[in-house]
Amino acid sequence: MTVPRRHNATGVKPRKADALFDFIYNSFEPEPKKILPAQNVNTLGEVPDSEWYTNRHFKRRMSLDELHHGAGEATPPRPPYSIVGAKLDGISPGFRMKDSKGTLYFIKPDPLSAPELATAADAVGARFFHALGYHTPKNYIVHLDRKDLTVARDGTTDGANGKQRPMTIHDVEKVLWKIPRTSDGKYRFVASEAIDGTPLGPFRYEGTRSDDPNDVIPHENRRELRGLHVFCAWLNHTDAKAGNSQDALVEENGVKYVRHYLIDFGAIFGSDSDMIKNASFGHDYIIPNGKETLKRMFKFGFNPEPWETAETPKIRGVGRFEASAFDPEKWVSNFPNRAFIHRLPDDEYWAARQVMNFTDREIRAIVETGQYSDSRAIDYITHTLIERRNRIGRAYFAKVLPLEGFAIQENRLQFRDLAVDAGFLPARQYDIVWSRFENSTNTHSPLSATGAVLPAEIQASPAGRYFAARITATGTPQKAVTVYFRTSSSVPALVGIDRSW
Numbered sequence: 001m002t003v004p005r006r007h008n009a010t011g012v013k014p015r016k017a018d019a020l021f022d023f024i025y026n027s028f029e030p031e032p033k034k035i036l037p038a039q040n041v042n043t044l045g046e047v048p049d050s051e052w053y054t055n056r057h058f059k060r061r062m063s064l065d066e067l068h069h070g071a072g073e074a075t076p077p078r079p080p081y082s083i084v085g086a087k088l089d090g091i092s093p094g095f096r097m098k099d100s101k102g103t104l105y106f107i108k109p110d111p112l113s114a115p116e117l118a119t120a121a122d123a124v125g126a127r128f129f130h131a132l133g134y135h136t137p138k139n140y141i142v143h144l145d146r147k148d149l150t151v152a153r154d155g156t157t158d159g160a161n162g163k164q165r166p167m168t169i170h171d172v173e174k175v176l177w178k179i180p181r182t183s184d185g186k187y188r189f190v191a192s193e194a195i196d197g198t199p200l201g202p203f204r205y206e207g208t209r210s211d212d213p214n215d216v217i218p219h220e221n222r223r224e225l226r227g228l229h230v231f232c233a234w235l236n237h238t239d240a241k242a243g244n245s246q247d248a249l250v251e252e253n254g255v256k257y258v259r260h261y262l263i264d265f266g267a268i269f270g271s272d273s274d275m276i277k278n279a280s281f282g283h284d285y286i287i288p289n290g291k292e293t294l295k296r297m298f299k300f301g302f303n304p305e306p307w308e309t310a311e312t313p314k315i316r317g318v319g320r321f322e323a324s325a326f327d328p329e330k331w332v333s334n335f336p337n338r339a340f341i342h343r344l345p346d347d348e349y350w351a352a353r354q355v356m357n358f359t360d361r362e363i364r365a366i367v368e369t370g371q372y373s374d375s376r377a378i379d380y381i382t383h384t385l386i387e388r389r390n391r392i393g394r395a396y397f398a399k400v401l402p403l404e405g406f407a408i409q410e411n412r413l414q415f416r417d418l419a420v421d422a423g424f425l426p427a428r429q430y431d432i433v434w435s436r437f438e439n440s441t442n443t444h445s446p447l448s449a450t451g452a453v454l455p456a457e458i459q460a461s462p463a464g465r466y467f468a469a470r471i472t473a474t475g476t477p478q479k480a481v482t483v484y485f486r487t488s489s490s491v492p493a494l495v496g497i498d499r500s501w
Contacts, residue, residue, distance in 0.1 A: 009214060029336065051259045055133055058132075064365045068127070080100055083149060083150065083152060085167065112180055116371075120370030122190040138193040140190070146187070199247075205225060205337050223347050225339035227351030228340070231355065236269055237333075238333050245262055269318070270321030276320050279310070282331055315376050316377060393418075401481050401499070408454060428473050434467065447467075469485075
């Protein structure tokens with residue numbers, strides 16, 4: 001899909017994220033009174049390639065090697081390593097590090113209490129979101145030997161007064177003391193290569209960036225951000241927020257523009273980055289809404305929710321991640337996300353198609369990049385993702401009529417039913433009503449013919465005329481797909497798809 005023409009965005013300025021404001025504002029922002037259809041899709045309901053999104057695995061199936069590499073290369077960082085900065089305090093310590101080629105990486109360890117948990121999540125998550133079409137960093141699992149670590153002469157870190165001070169090897173040791181070691185005495189990190197361009201801070205999930213001339217569609221009305229809810233639900237990425245995004249000013253073909261990245265995937269699956277995920281995460285907001293609070297109060301501990309009793313095996317690197325209590329429609333991030341709240345059934349369907357497109361083998365190939373030392377972790381996470389994938393398909397293919405593959409062949413309308421293909425439903429019958437369509441006035445003129453055969457009036461039409469077929473499954477007329485074709489000298493071309501529910 002073609003990228004829209006870009007304007008130079010040289011006037012953009014960096015901005016910081018206020019995590020507390022983001023949490024409070026979104027936790028107490030009222031529900032939207034009106035939700036518009038997604039505004040950045042083409043006439044087929046697809047999201048064009050852009051500075052936000054690139055169609056990948058769903059449009060052109062990636063090889064197992066491509067899925068394995070993600071946004072990165074086959075070769076991870078190489079020693080010796082030079083530490084140029086460090087975050088010494090807080091719940092997630094880490095370093096800024098350059099490798100032997102001078103490439104800058106941000107490296108983060110696992111919590112001492114849960115080896116392999118966050119590093120695997122971050123590496124695997126980056127590859128899934130890359131395959132799903134988002135811009136992500138190049139993330140690698142690295143095992144560092146203490147002897148390969150030195151402090152750069154210009155290395156700095158925060159001092160006690162909050163100001164930068166020269167860094168010492170003792171600062172490195174201070175971080176290493178807090179993290180687990182592998183059986184051979186090395187330290188395991190996830191190394192995230194610095195993204196291209198000039199960092200500009202995070203993007204928000206609503207509104208637009210006023211200093212970016214290309215940012216004209218409110219973010220809550222972008223299909224790739226609405227549909228991100230489905231992807232996050234699948235992977236249990238509960239920390240999907242502005243703070244885990246990054247804008248960067250990049251240049252292509254002489255034009256500078258803002259590219260939007262998703263970053264920091266350490267809170268997917270059963271990980272909450274610095275600890276095993278709380279059982280309520282993914283099921284409740286950190287601050288539950290009023291209805292949920294009252295519901296809990298009057299239950300007095302009786303009739304617990306399924307997630308309250310769901311069990312996860314105690315396997316190294318897994319944390320709390322399961323499918324038995326997973327309900328895609330009820331899944332939530334840690335606090336409300338404006339784009340997620342604005343999603344409509346066609347946004348969910350757009351994303352669910354992509355989730356269902358991953359085969360069992362492809363899912364396993366990506367999970368294997370977490371380099372889990374216990375093969376049971378790979379088996380369990382793969383199995384859980386497969387079950388969650390299927391639950392997503394069942395949920396969102398049921399909310400619309402999930403038809404695809406529209407074409408006119410031998411004067412018959414052909415299509416596929418994804419719910420039937422997936423085995424969620426038995427073969428079913430369809431009702432098809434035809435009409436001429438006047439594109440300039442957006443009006444339909446019904447034709448008497450019904451069924452899959454192309455009406456004689458349309459077969460006899462000259463090139464350049466439009467017609468439509470409204471398809472429903474027999475017995476469920478409220479869910480429909482209207483497909484639009486334009487006649488030509490050969491086979492009519494598909495030019496539009498509308499879905500209603």
